[in-house]
Amino acid sequence: MDEFCDTAPCLIFTVKCSVSSCENVSLRQSRIWGPGLKSDFRLPVRYFFVQLVNKDGSNVTTSVGKKIVSALVSPANGDNARIWTEVLDRHDGSFIVRFRLFSSTSDLKVAVTLRGQHIADSPYTITGPVYHETCNCPNQTPDQWATSVGCAVTYNQIRLDLEPFKDINMAKVAREAVERFNNKGHHSICHYKIIDNKIYRKCYGEHVGFKMFMDSILLSLSRKMVLPDTEFFMNLGDWPLEDRLVSTSGPAPLPIFSWCGSKKTRDIIMPTYDITEATLEMMGRVSLDIFSTQANTGPAWENKTSRAFWRGRDSRRERLDLVVMGRQRPELVDAKLTNMFFFPKDEQKYGQLARHISFFDFFKYKYQLNIDGTVAAYRFPYLLSGDAVVMKQDSEYYEHFYGDLEPYVHYWPLKHDLSDLLEIVRWAKKNDATMQEVAKNGQRYARENLDPASIMCYHVRLLQEYTQLLHSKPKFNKGFELVEQPSESNNCKCQKYKKQVHEEL
Template structure:
């Protein structure tokens, strides 16, 4: 059973936490566990905090924080809704990786919104070197006053069409760019910006094996793209290694197991006995008419 109490004004993203916990409790015997979840993008628990650190689960971590990092809500939702209502998931990407490596467009590709200054710089580079980089905004929100400089916005395209291009640029948004698992799963090579932010699997990623790194200020991005073009076979192998990493670490069963082991380990470290506290509400399992279960479970 799952019980929850929310704090603050913006709690809409609890739906993702509700969904994964309900799904886990239907599949495995979960330990009794009590914890706090950060429902925003930014990690909260600062390393330099003078107070005792508080264990907080977050979807993204940073080198400046001590949050306990879970798979992102985006990846979690795509796993829970694979082949369902979402248009993008790890299975679908692998069935839509575009043309063979040799037939891909050799322009580096990026689409997204204006959620970081470096993204503005990327679009500026694209304007200066259109034969090397195709980067454009699909929405303005954070830098609306600069739309005349970096616009106009372009139409959204299918994520699967990204893989018509050989080089995929991954650059931070408000925090880590949550599209990285899907980019790795394709058969294009990923160029990833150096970042203070990380997702749950970044420690296992290796630069020059799974992706091509470039500096956070984009100062060497053109140089790295030139390297990739001059070392086509090596770039192809990096793309293949990145895809194998995604297949071996970021599929649905891996995400479920990661959550289960995470909560299991956390439960083993608890000092106090978990309990249902005042103000908590029970989260009900969804009615599922498509796949009804009539079995009787034993406690």
């Protein structure tokens, strides 16, 4: 069981493993790696990975029992520290070990064991200051932080989104953006400025509550590094805003940041507020995140139900059509509405509303349906990370990572009207090995590209590259509000980093 304590030693996971399930594992050849074993890896949650290896040198590829791996995280000097840790079994011989600090400390000791015996080079020492999430110690440049976290140099979607913008005059952008998008009841936007690593904003529109998501990521980043002085407009709504085409005759598009893009608009796309919050609040107030799905992938592939599965609300006509399809062909499609807000209720046509179930229970089914809601369905990253094939509706909407994905490789495409769904499900049932391979490809992509580091890296790289396009540095204007750091953010001692004991992990 998980233990939460505020004295050292802290946070022990008990290992329960039969001799027969573990006897072929080589402790020495098994591998432990990941950025969470470095002190300058500053994210809300630290994490690293464990891969069990057989004595013949091959990776263990199946689950070998519940809670096979134990992790102990404690200050090396015996000081008290509030830390919460989890060992997540991915049921394929690999594990995620993640831990979140609720107070800063120094020189952590991390022991990872199998049946009480150390794995690989355990125990590890994280030497130097280890800061908790709300600690305000921006002692790195963005490039230093990016190097320590392992960020990509750039992202294709950023390059595409910024291509129309060469010399951004924010005084002009501000006048036009407020004039065009300050429509009460229709649009909500915020003008953000980062000056001397402080966050300021001025919002326009009636419903601006979603500013809290943009506030949170900017505050988190500014506690870790000194962000470049910059300014931008953030769209707080679901729909992308900038519908101007790039042309030589008409007015130029405005650089507007949004959480969702479309083929008809030119907004600059950021990771959605959903996956960003799941990253910031991991092991906090959210239970669904990119790691939790990897540890809750349902039964083994051969024991999953060979039907297409969907649950959700009635935010698009195709969703209603899907439910009707499922009622007509329940042996192929299990689709039910959980809420109705947009269309009239009709139990005779759509059936009774289904009770909400855990997202993890979705993975009892081999085929997961990703159908647009008001815009793109933001569940897509979590569906990819599970052990199932994502059958995705053709859509004009996209998130920041969609351009990396290949149909028939990472997911299985569906026509927009879902008219080919039944045929595809029938085909899938006869071509199980192909479907399983697509499921593994999607899962691999999510593991490597949608982890917490990747989500925060994307924000940092976008701010860096966008800022280079500004005509001039931002200046403070009256009417802008300072976005305050959490009250406890200064209750920590900021230090310079020391050399790591384990440089390569």
